[in-house]
Amino acid sequence: MGKIKVTSHGIIGTESRIFQAWELTTLKGEHASLQRFDGKLYGRIGTNRNENYEEQFEKAYNAILTKHPELINAKNKSDGRIEINTGITY
Numbered sequence: 552m553g554k555i556k557v558t559s560h561g562i563i564g565t566e567s568r569i570f571q572a573w574e575l576t577t578l579k580g581e582h583a584s585l586q587r588f589d590g591k592l593y594g595r596i597g598t599n600r601n602e603n604y605e606e607q608f609e610k611a612y613n614a615i616l617t618k619h620p621e622l623i624n625a626k627n628k629s630d631g632r633i634e635i636n637t638g639i640t641y
Contacts, residue, residue, distance in 0.1 A: 554574075554575065555572055555573065555574050555596070555614045556572070556573045556574075556588055556593060557570060557571070557572050557573075557614055557615050557617075557618040557619070558570070558571055558573065558586075559571070559619075561637070561639075561641030562641060563641050564640065564641070565640065565641065566636050566637050566638055566639060566640055566641070567634050567635070567636060567637070567641075568634070568635050568636075568637050568641075569632055569633070569634050570615045570619060570622065570632065570633040570634075570635075571595055571596075571611070571615070571631070571632050572595070572596040572597075572610070572611040572614035572615055572631065573586060573588070573593035573594065573595055573596065574593060574594060574596050575591060575592070575593055575594075576592055576593060576594035576599075577592065578592065580600070581594060581599050581600060581601055582594025582595060582598045582599050582600070583595075583598040583600065584598040595611075595631070596608075596610050596611040596614065596631050597611045597630050597631025597632070598631075607631055608630060608631040610631075611631030611632070612628060612631065612633065615633050616633075619633075622635065
């Protein structure tokens with residue numbers, strides 16, 4: 552549904568960094584997780600209630616790994632997100 556954005560953020564008080572993929576969406580209730588980037592509404596890939604979740608997760612992993620190929624061996628993949636331990640407390 553348009554351009555995909557990949558984001559990452561650290562979890563405060565931990566050494567975890569989460570990578571997520573987002574796609575353009577609307578307010579029609581398609582995605583359970585929403586975020587605005589540059590004034591446009593995005594839904595997290597893997598939370599669209601109208602699509603197969605497993606397919607969405609693979610789409611998210613592919614988008615994340617395209618932007619961050621260094622994560623190819625990351626072990627903690629869940630719900631279309633990739634989590635790594637950075638060794639740095641946020």
